[in-house]
Amino acid sequence: MTTNKISAEHLTYKRNRHLILDDLNLNVQQGHFIGLLGANGAGKTTLMRLLNGVATNFTGTIQIGASESIVDRKQLSSFSESLKGVNANRTLHQIATDYAIMYLDFSEKAFENFTNKYELDCHQKLSALSKGNRKKFATALTLSRQTQLYLLDEPFEGIDSMTRKRLISNMIAWKPAAATVMISDHHVNDVVNILDEIVVLKDKHVVAHRNTEQLREETGMSVEAYYESFYEGSATDD
Amino acid sequence: MEFDDKVPIYLQIKQYLYQAIITGRLKSGAQLPAVRQLAAELTVNVNTVQRALSELIQEGVLVTRRGRGNFVTDDIKVLIELKNRVIATELGTLYRQLADLNLSAEEMKDAFAQYVDEQEAHHDHQ
Known part of the structure; x- marks a missing residue:
């Protein structure tokens, strides 16, 4: 029964002879909001790149549903980082049109919906956007595809807390029951209420994978305190 | 919330x-x-x-x-039971905290009654 799972087994990844992930194992059921937590440099973005199929030179296996191949995984997942490398002189509307050509599952109607709710002006050029609006735009593009796994890398960076709350409400109302949304963040409290599960990355491994409600019930700890307990005694670069 | x-x-x-x-x-x-x-x-x-x-x-x-x-x-019965259950939970917390202060049953009742009266009086003044 691997069809409704996302998994990484014995995943090892090096970049420039530098070990980034070392024999990492992760197995999640589809359909949840999952928080990918870890200090800067813990490998959160790398893991997302690997799941999505952008990063390739790894050993081990990665599966989304029953699919292992990189081509399939690119289809089965939508990643917020794919905005990188886009010509910043193009307008949001033009970029979305390019996306619709690249990804058959991209819904322009959904995109219009998100940009309205996010208060983005699609006639603006990408280069004219503030950091927060650029993040919102990346999220809108990512979620406008209809696929199984959504990978959002620090989607709330540079976004004020009121807007963040609105975006999160929006995401809750939007998420199809079968879809999985993985959100990386190093400020746990930004997103903690919507997370079904957390995965903590540290020292090139998954050091914890817990259901948030069980965690609260069993330990009486806040998710943030639990997360921070992995970093006690060591300074983070945050 | x-x-x-x-x-x-x-x-x-x-x-x-x-x-x-x-x-x-x-x-x-x-x-x-x-x-x-x-x-x-x-x-x-x-x-x-x-x-x-x-x-x-x-x-x-x-x-x-x-x-x-x-x-x-x-079902009114269920709703009454619910209300009683929630009240009992709140009172239970209060009871344990006062018991931890070594208050006797009488002292507890007096203290609580007095507190309620004071609150009411305070409320009336506003």
Whole structure:
């Protein structure tokens, strides 16, 4: 029964002879909001790149549903980082049109919906956007595809807390029951209420994978305190 | 609504709904918003809301009607029991804290009665 799972087994990844992930194992059921937590440099973005199929030179296996191949995984997942490398002189509307050509599952109607709710002006050029609006735009593009796994890398960076709350409400109302949304963040409290599960990355491994409600019930700890307990005694670069 | 991150969120949602029902913000027989809408309003995850609602359904406080959604029960007995249960929980906490201060039963009753009177008087002055 691997069809409704996302998994990484014995995943090892090096970049420039530098070990980034070392024999990492992760197995999640589809359909949840999952928080990918870890200090800067813990490998959160790398893991997302690997799941999505952008990063390739790894050993081990990665599966989304029953699919292992990189081509399939690119289809089965939508990643917020794919905005990188886009010509910043193009307008949001033009970029979305390019996306619709690249990804058959991209819904322009959904995109219009998100940009309205996010208060983005699609006639603006990408280069004219503030950091927060650029993040919102990346999220809108990512979620406008209809696929199984959504990978959002620090989607709330540079976004004020009121807007963040609105975006999160929006995401809750939007998420199809079968879809999985993985959100990386190093400020746990930004997103903690919507997370079904957390995965903590540290020292090139998954050091914890817990259901948030069980965690609260069993330990009486806040998710943030639990997360921070992995970093006690060591300074983070945050 | 602000949540305490140390306490399971579904328990806090249950408390929130208990309070809404006891105070009449959610009336007997009233329909609840759809799970997804409730989740978006509270900015918590759908599964968490679902768990809270499932327990309320098991307790008989909510009834589910196929294809129509969830409703507050119109069984007055269940609602009275609910109110008594919530009051007992609150009083239980107070009782234990006062007992920890070595107050006798009489002292407790007197202190509480006096406190209530003072609050009322304070309220009247405003």
